[in-house]
Amino acid sequence: MATLIKDIKLQDNIPNNILFEKHIEFIKEYGQDENNYEYGMTDYLRVSGMYWGLTALELMNTLPSHTLEKVAEYIKQCQDPKTGGISACVGHDPHILHTLSAIQILCIYDNLKAIDTEGVVKYVASLQLPDGSFTGDKWGEVDTRFSFCAVATLSLLKRMDAIDVNKAVDFVASCKNFDGGFGSKPLSESHAGLIYCCVGFLSITNRLDIVDRDTLAWWLCERRLHWIDGDALRIFILACQDTETGGFADRPGDIADPYHTLFGLAAMSLLGHDFVQKVNPTYCMPQHVIDRLQLKPQILT
């Protein structure tokens, strides 16, 4: 939020460009060692983690094609034959977050046939409640993040007909706040991450007319990047790179991780960096994949 201003003093030795080789090495090393502590302790995030890492590699034009089979095999093992949902790792429970990540990965590899996609459609549809909202899994937590996951997954699978889209839209619209932002549930406070999910949701469902653009843009400069100082943002992101290990951190001087590495690269792509592939802001996937799938998420012009 705008009130939370933590001034960061940037160091003098900020790299003046993206350290591609370092980042590629960082992502490729990540997960090579099963006994690496950070990696081993985060198995409950695994499939989403694979999406962050593999998409980052693709944005840097270095996704190794020989990993296709291995990745597909792993995801297959994570699909629950009963519900059709996909879990973070073998032995854990299916959840919509990892279901979306799995579909995103398989779309990037153009390999949807590797799993039971009809099962995925059934799973996502089963999570919609009568008010149009979505739960993350069968235990009932409702959040607009899951509304985004649901329509992102189904649109990538071209199966939006499996849910009640109008009701889903009504629910997300009911989460809009006085400041033009969106929260996790009706009446919940606006939050940048949830605004991404809700605007993304409305972009996929072609209902960006619901966004109160001037108010929201003012709050967040969401789709109008020329409104914020692009150069200052670029320098900040470059400063988040770890020059030793590679990877990006959430802020300069913190520990780098695959999640912030993907979003750091995606931001550089949106800022127009020449050597990062064009990223689609709605799906946070390479634009050429979205084009191949002939998807045209709505954008505000």
Place this chain on the structure above:
Amino acid sequence: MHGRIKVRTTEEQKALKHKEQQKKLTAYRMGMQQILSTRKEDNYDPVSLDICTQLLSVNPDIYTLWNYRKEAILIEIEKRSVKLLMVYIAVRKNEIDGEDNIIKFLENEFRLTEQCLLANPKSYGSWHHRYWVLMNHPKPNWENEFSLCTKYSRMDDRNFHVWDFRRLLINKIGITLSEELQFSTERLNANFSNYSSWHYRSTLRNLDRESVGTELILIQNAVFTDPADSSAWFYLRWVLSNPTVTKDRRQELLDAFGQLEELEPDCKWVIMAKCWLTGSLVLSDKDYIDRRVQFYKQLAKLDPMRKGQYEDYLKAAELNASHVEDQKS
């Protein structure tokens, strides 16, 4: 990894840390192995449930473990209803202890979630589990939860999980809207710069002629107390969007902000608010002098990071100014 600062360590420290980490990793893997291998649909292993408690109190983000607990709770609830049914059939009143057992069993869940939330007050899994347990509890103590909620909001009054939890609770306890408004006023008076409090207030308020008046007074108090804080200004923009704010009231505010500007000439929010007010006055009164062009130029100087934004607004204001000129001539 949010906010984890990278620290430099010596080789010796590194080796020691590595050893500790390997121990933790092995313990985690063995624990998960034990839980997942004993997981069944119709029964659970109490030893595994204890391990589950330990693993979650270290890391509440392992979502599958919360699910495992919920399964165990449902098994216990089922046992209790079978027992109650037997008691009902046999009318053996001295055996009616099923309820006590389940209440005791669920105490563990309250203890664990509270422990997890103390360590990580933003854990989605812990909050949801607590609420789920309450919803499945035969005698939920909502008052107790309400005190807990107050305690957590004291720890961090920006934590949206706590505000969401409060919203769930007030419906259960039957707190009235006017009581909540009173609460909201107190919170704002205690700290005008808490954006969450302003947001919460917006959810309680249906703007009409009367409430708009009250809100504008509250906002004026806030911005005169701390003009540099953005929260109340955001709220002002929303209140001003309401058509019941009269021309006279807008003029009064404009005059007040003029005084504030004299005290705080470098505060961009004051100038921005003057733009909103002038803009709407220009729209309703063709003779009103549009000084927004000057204001936006001032803003671009005061806040160069958002220069692009002000230049866009400036263009719109200049366009409007030339329209007005055309109509006058």
